[in-house]
Amino acid sequence: MTHLIAKSARLRSTPYTKRIEEYGVQSYTVYNHMLLPASFKGIEEDSRHLKNNVQLWDVSGERQVQIHGPDAAKLTQLITCRDLSEAKDYLCYYAPIVDNNGKIINDPLIMKVGEKTWWLSIADTDVLLYAKGIAIGMNLDVEITEPNVNILAVQGPKSFELMSRVFKDIDKLKFFNFKRFDFQNHKFLIARSGWSKQGGFEIYVDHDEIGLNLYDTLMSKGEDLNVRPGCPNLIERIEGGLLSFGNDMNMNDTPLECGLGSFVSFNPKIDYLGKAELEKQHKEGVKRSLVGLKLKLDKIEITKALPLKIGADIIGELRAACFSPDFGCCLGIAMVQTQYQSLEKKQTLLVDGEEVESVMTNLPFNK
């Protein structure tokens, strides 16, 4: 069933909202109290276009939490289980944010953007309030703010060609590296990153007006590349196994249960919240984890987690899913008890009570 979104100042617009509405955005979601486009011509058509061309994404909703000051490194390390002790000021770190029980409460990219300044490019929870609370409680010497940064992502196989036409030497930027590049005499921080598997860049736009000029320049210089406005795409992100906090993961999960073990450090030299709990879980092994599901269905729409059963046994829940034209079936991401995980085997699952022929698989999906 489709419904309208009721707009108000509380669901913040972005500097690009006017542009994307002129270009015909179809639906929005809300992300960090901000409008985030969800489709332009339907998610299947958007996905096809993304895989073959280049898109400009208004992902302003990926807000930056800036932690600045003498204790910035200490606080940033304290709230993530990833080892940041050797963090470089030109690398992006995918870093789960954890609480004192080792539960995940966000999964930002973290960048050390200055000697005493860190940016957390966050998923959809108020990390700013969490960081503030800890800083207040521990009396840390930091300032925590949300700078006026509105990310413009350039995604898709032709993003490299398009960006090269605008930014000098951008082709030398390596994956998950960031650097400042000039446009109209303004230095924009640009990372080779983005929430798709098609390659691309994220431009951390900290100047609204020049940012709009940049938007228009990219649209006009990309005309022959079939550039279009776009947005994070449900189909493409599930096919690629890109996790979505609040959908696939929530505050009752640990990073280990979400398959993020490689971002959980047990380096004895660092200290972070929930480390003991995660060490214990790591030693004992997780009792449930995220898996992929290939479901023999023509369509599916998930608006809440659906219970998964084998016979009478509850084995977990399906948290996100979509029909994938490329795979010819529905793909889902599910939290499933490890004792019920039998990979690459055809079996009948009960999805919200309905029998569905299924294959459980690792993430990301392989064809």
Added chain:
Amino acid sequence: MTHLIAKSARLRSTPYTKRIEEYGVQSYTVYNHMLLPASFKGIEEDSRHLKNNVQLWDVSGERQVQIHGPDAAKLTQLITCRDLSEAKDYLCYYAPIVDNNGKIINDPLIMKVGEKTWWLSIADTDVLLYAKGIAIGMNLDVEITEPNVNILAVQGPKSFELMSRVFKDIDKLKFFNFKRFDFQNHKFLIARSGWSKQGGFEIYVDHDEIGLNLYDTLMSKGEDLNVRPGCPNLIERIEGGLLSFGNDMNMNDTPLECGLGSFVSFNPKIDYLGKAELEKQHKEGVKRSLVGLKLKLDKIEITKALPLKIGADIIGELRAACFSPDFGCCLGIAMVQTQYQSLEKKQTLLVDGEEVESVMTNLPFNK
């Protein structure tokens, strides 16, 4: 311009979502990562109906942050500027949540629901993460959780009659009091409160199944009262001067600037974050504050704060507004510098560059 909302598990459904969609909800907003209905038959018709009848509101998005444990009272007091030192376990306290600079970060109703248990019925920011951060940082002995409580509000002049048909002795419940009442052998906490000026109740439903029975019972017993599903109404709330965090107020404001001085305590016996900053501002006087605006316009739609000028001078910003059929003009809520506040005087304002005949007034509005 109208757009669809893209649903996903991240924008959580409520136990009543199926019902309100069957009854024809028209638009949603998102509140605390949850779907909150915004209109059923258009906000003017919804407003008229609310003022004359009774409505059932799915306001599950008003999540409860539960703070429980030996240090619960200490932590709860620490984060609000309202004096809770004498809090009774049957009263609701409207209580701004503040940070260490005295800025407002939420404006919940707070209830002491048990000897060591407090509920904060929150507006749209992750107070749970803020409280958790402080508790972790100060090593407080508390558990902070979001219980499965989904508020069903019964609002409108006929709400008293309807509720009396279902709950014994509910007519004895005084304004901003709460008490537990029986329905199908389950005790529901009910407060005489709600985000309208038409009177009513909020039922803190902590049992999904009996909650749905209650929903259906209220709908069926209210048939002759013209009961309908409804929701917080933009027109009615602006007319009544009910403030909306994220719209009229944001994290750059203090409670004093928002006209919430009566909820800011300077009792020397209590301690809370930002108290010194608020005392200073109280002594010096605020430099800006919220006012009402009557605007000679037939319609207005606010999707972001609009700049307000008198001639060349920027005097503030318009944060929320709507056309009010009862007032026969548009009503707005604006943050305006005190030096430019001249109440009850006709003047021409520039609203986002457009000349508009206006009258500035105190909140709430008087006809």
